[in-house]
Amino acid sequence: MSEPVDFIVNGRKVGVSVxxxxxxxxxxxxxxxxxxxxxxxxxxxxxxxxxLVDGEPVYACTREVGTVGGKTVTTVEGLANGGSLHPLQQAxxxxxxxxxxYCLSGILMxxxxxxxxxxxxxxxxxxxxxxxxxxxCGAHNRIIRAVERAAAGSAP
Amino acid sequence: MxxxxxxxxxxxxxxxxxxxxxxxxxxxxxxxxxxxxxxVLTALVQIAAEELDVPxxxxxxxxxxxxxxxxxxxxxxxxxxxxxxxxxxxxxxEVRGLFLDHIxxxxxxxxxELAIEDGAMLRNGTPTGFDYWSLNEKIDLARPxxxxxxxxxxxxxxxxxxxxxxxxxxxKIAGGAFVHDLAPPGLKHARVIRQPRRGARLKSIDExxxxxxxxxxxxxxxxxxxxxxxxxDESVAMQAVxxxxxxxxxxxxxxxxxxxxxxxxMTAQPSKDRVIETGAPAAGDAVxxxxxxxxxxxxxxxxxxxxxxxxxxxxGKLTIWSHAQGVYQLRNAVxxxxxxxxxxxxxxxxxxxxxxxxxxxxxxxxxxxxxxxRLPGRTVRLQWSREDxxxxxxxxxxxxxxxxxxxxARGRPLDWTHELWSAVHGQRPGMAGNxxxxxxAALPDAPPxxxxxxxxxxxxxxxxxxxxxxxxxxxxxVVHHLLTQMPVRTSSLRTLGGYTNVFAAECFMxxxxxxxxxxxxxxxxxxxxxxxxxxxxxxxxxxxGWSGRGERGSGxxxxxxxxxxxxxxxxxxxxxxxxxxxxxxxxRVWCAVDGGLIISPDGARNQIEGGVIQATSWTLKEAVxxxxxxxxxxxxxxxxxxxxxxxxxxxxxxxxxPEQPPLGLGEVVHGPTAxxxxxxxxxxxxxxxxxxxxxRERIMASVLSEKS
Numbered sequence: 001m002s003e004p005v006d007f008i009v010n011g012r013k014v015g016v017s018v019x020x021x022x023x024x025x026x027x028x029x030x031x032x033x034x035x036x037x038x039x040x041x042x043x044x045x046x047x048x049x050x051x052l053v054d055g056e057p058v059y060a061c062t063r064e065v066g067t068v069g070g071k072t073v074t075t076v077e078g079l080a081n082g083g084s085l086h087p088l089q090q091a092x093x094x095x096x097x098x099x100x101x102y103c104l105s106g107i108l109m110x111x112x113x114x115x116x117x118x119x120x121x122x123x124x125x126x127x128x129x130x131x132x133x134x135x136x137c138g139a140h141n142r143i144i145r146a147v148e149r150a151a152a153g154s155a156p
Numbered sequence: 157m158x159x160x161x162x163x164x165x166x167x168x169x170x171x172x173x174x175x176x177x178x179x180x181x182x183x184x185x186x187x188x189x190x191x192x193x194x195x196v197l198t199a200l201v202q203i204a205a206e207e208l209d210v211p212x213x214x215x216x217x218x219x220x221x222x223x224x225x226x227x228x229x230x231x232x233x234x235x236x237x238x239x240x241x242x243x244x245x246x247x248x249x250e251v252r253g254l255f256l257d258h259i260x261x262x263x264x265x266x267x268x269e270l271a272i273e274d275g276a277m278l279r280n281g282t283p284t285g286f287d288y289w290s291l292n293e294k295i296d297l298a299r300p301x302x303x304x305x306x307x308x309x310x311x312x313x314x315x316x317x318x319x320x321x322x323x324x325x326x327x328k329i330a331g332g333a334f335v336h337d338l339a340p341p342g343l344k345h346a347r348v349i350r351q352p353r354r355g356a357r358l359k360s361i362d363e364x365x366x367x368x369x370x371x372x373x374x375x376x377x378x379x380x381x382x383x384x385x386x387x388x389d390e391s392v393a394m395q396a397v398x399x400x401x402x403x404x405x406x407x408x409x410x411x412x413x414x415x416x417x418x419x420x421x422m423t424a425q426p427s428k429d430r431v432i433e434t435g436a437p438a439a440g441d442a443v444x445x446x447x448x449x450x451x452x453x454x455x456x457x458x459x460x461x462x463x464x465x466x467x468x469x470x471x472g473k474l475t476i477w478s479h480a481q482g483v484y485q486l487r488n489a490v491x492x493x494x495x496x497x498x499x500x501x502x503x504x505x506x507x508x509x510x511x512x513x514x515x516x517x518x519x520x521x522x523x524x525x526x527x528x529x530r531l532p533g534r535t536v537r538l539q540w541s542r543e544d545x546x547x548x549x550x551x552x553x554x555x556x557x558x559x560x561x562x563x564x565a566r567g568r569p570l571d572w573t574h575e576l577w578s579a580v581h582g583q584r585p586g587m588a589g590n591x592x593x594x595x596x597a598a599l600p601d602a603p604p605x606x607x608x609x610x611x612x613x614x615x616x617x618x619x620x621x622x623x624x625x626x627x628x629x630x631x632x633x634v635v636h637h638l639l640t641q642m643p644v645r646t647s648s649l650r651t652l653g654g655y656t657n658v659f660a661a662e663c664f665m666x667x668x669x670x671x672x673x674x675x676x677x678x679x680x681x682x683x684x685x686x687x688x689x690x691x692x693x694x695x696x697x698x699x700x701g702w703s704g705r706g707e708r709g710s711g712x713x714x715x716x717x718x719x720x721x722x723x724x725x726x727x728x729x730x731x732x733x734x735x736x737x738x739x740x741x742x743x744r745v746w747c748a749v750d751g752g753l754i755i756s757p758d759g760a761r762n763q764i765e766g767g768v769i770q771a772t773s774w775t776l777k778e779a780v781x782x783x784x785x786x787x788x789x790x791x792x793x794x795x796x797x798x799x800x801x802x803x804x805x806x807x808x809x810x811x812x813x814p815e816q817p818p819l820g821l822g823e824v825v826h827g828p829t830a831x832x833x834x835x836x837x838x839x840x841x842x843x844x845x846x847x848x849x850x851x852r853e854r855i856m857a858s859v860l861s862e863k864s
């Protein structure tokens with residue numbers, strides 16, 4: 001049975017009428033047209049679907065939309081501010097951090113949560129924050145360097 | 157005398173098939189090759205910009221669209237830069253020359269007085285008022301390429317050999333770009349319910365119970381033993397899969413033994429055998445003979461995205477949007493499976509997640525088409541599940557390799573045999589005249605399973621890829637057992653047989669060095685006279701500061717591996733440094749790679765880094781498992797791959813060879829990396845493990861058997 005759920009996505013208030021058990025990922029992609037968050041496994045095992053809910057990384061593939069009522073959801077589409085890319089996105093371009101890029105949406109969100117909490121993480125802290133994410137092309141070292149670069153660019 | 161034209165240009169000779177000047181002052185470059193995450197589109201932009209003297213930003217690529225792109229076969233085998241890049245380079249040089257000759261005639265000057273800047277022609281540095289676009293009507297590009305126009309010399313390069321930012325990355329860090337994201341109005345969502353075993357028959361299905369369970373919100377599509385659900389809402393379609401499974405009864409089908417892929421299994425299968433021999437055994441008596449058997453299991457593509465395709469069937473025409481590697485080949489195979497004319501089918505390439513060979517992309521294309529055929533006028537999006545991706549897509553074949561060498565008193569080989577057992581490495585759509593699409597075999601009156609035919613040796617071979625090597629060996633015997641009745645579906649996975657063959661031969665080379673009491677670097681160099689091969693080995697040794705191997709069994713060691721991919725693409729030498737206690741940790745990897753002319757150094761590095769990490773993952777962790785006759789590794793928990801906390805640091809030196817032709821790089825380090833890790837682990841442990849992957853269980857078993 002459909003029911004209304006109101007929440008904030010990337011700074012915008014949205015209201016949807018869907019079954020409360022619908023995965024947040026399906027609502028983002030199919031109802032709201034935010035296709036940047038990706039389906040990889042549906043089992044919380046790869047991190048391709050990672051979004052932020054009230055600033056914390058959450059697997060959108062299993063998170064029921066009914067549980068995010070009144071909360072703030074941030075997706076990869078919410079990283080850029082108007083025309084200017086987020087420092088993480090700039091750093092990923094500068095390091096050419098990616099091959100196929102399918103894992104990047106989720107990784108960017110976990111990296112954002114890390115830097116918001118800890119603007120100057122150690123390499124080990126970056127690795128720990130990204131360890132739930134899988135990358136099959138082998139772009140890991142570039143991705144770690146990109147997060148380091150973004151951190152180095154933020155105010156001390 | 158000119159070198160032969162690249163095959164792509166022979167197949168698609170007309171200049172206007174490749175290049176055109178558009179009214180918005182852009183240049184259309186059409187390629188049959190597609191972006192798989194490897195960065196090929198960026199390199200092709202660089203090549204076209206170089207030879208046309210236009211900035212990269214003016215190039216608009218048309219990639220992988222039947223009817224608009226040249227037919228260049230599959231994007232596979234690390235051949236895109238040689239084939240598509242080589243063709244575009246010659247075509248653009250020729251087009252540039254045609255325009256310059258025309259203006260020279262108009263101005264009554266010598267072509268040597270002319271130059272091109274940003275597509276505009278200059279005479280002795282002064283604008284002439286002419287450019288590609290204003291002259292477009294004057295020059296007829298509907299003519300075959302001669303391939304004889306001179307290309308730029310390395311000294312004149314402005315774009316080739318420099319780093320150009322990936323053209324596809326900006327969309328990917330902003331959440332765009334994939335076939336999965338296409339959402340035309342009125343889209344229907346479909347999921348396939350795969351046969352539990354290949355060849356299984358759908359004995360019965362309780363459609364009434366399914367309707368009740370899904371509240372009538374899904375439509376069932378059945379065609380023989382092909383079964384799918386389709387709904388307006390994707391979540392409804394996903395949930396319906398379980399309901400359908402509960403109410404289906406299947407029977408029969410091919411059961412896979414639990415030990416499939418292990419050496420005892422592989423060597424006992426029916427096979428078609430052949431021997432490829434070069435040279436003759438050296439004179440002299442063998443002092444000793446060494447023999448060792450190596451293996452790897454079935455490996456999954458394990459792409460990060462489940463395969464996905466969209467299809468629309470309207471007015472007798474079918475359109476498919478797919479991340480396939482060969483749009484023409486998919487078009488033809490789908491047309492055959494559906495009994496349609498190929499010209500009534502259009503396939504448009506859209507990017508998917510990283511593709512490492514023949515994965516589920518093509519199969520998903522036919523799946524989507526079968527559903528779309530039931531819903532004329534509606535676009536259907538069909539996405540596989542993670543389970544489908546890890547179990548229904550073809551695997552890279554398990555292989556067993558038995559190495560044998562007869563040695564003289566100095567420990568040098570008098571004779572060398574590389575004997576391998578492998579299933580087929582090429583069952584792509586259209587290969588050997590077969591449809592080779594999963595759902596086609598489930599349709600009524602499906603043709604019987606074809607006899608496997610491996611990738612031809614002229615294309616680098618399948619099972620025998622890199623089974624012969626470049627060392628100075630008096631005789632090399634390659635014995636190829638192509639397994640003809642494999643219950644597991646196999647096809648092309650990155651390097652085909654190359655990974656296992658290089659692992660086996662290069663580990664065996666270390667065993668010979670050890671038997672001779674020599675250092676593995678100097679032992680290899682004593683058997684290698686090919687200068688470019690020597691150079692990468694010497695370079696990697698210098699890069700890592702190789703100074704002997706240290707004590708055996710100390711738990712830490714370095715190992716070396718070398719190969720020239722396909723014996724005709726790029727050269728790579730790799731050193732790995734490992735720590736071994738209960739498990740293997742690969743800490744650092746050094747690579748020296750000679751890829752001839754490098755179009756994009758950073759693109760090349762990205763491919764090499766990724767290759768090292770993927771090969772490390774295969775070598776340490778990966779194995780498809782079987783249980784109850786089926787694939788049992790169906791989640792990332794069952795099929796773990798290397799994680800951020802496990803990747804080695806990678807240091808690369810690219811050999812500078814800009815006057816050499818470009819050589820494929822995308823697969824050069826997989827085999828050498830596996831061998832380097834295998835050799836390092838053997839030295840660190842003091843005992844050699846020859847069966848991959850080098851898991852904690854295998855290490856522990858080895859350590860325990862040494863102690864007992």
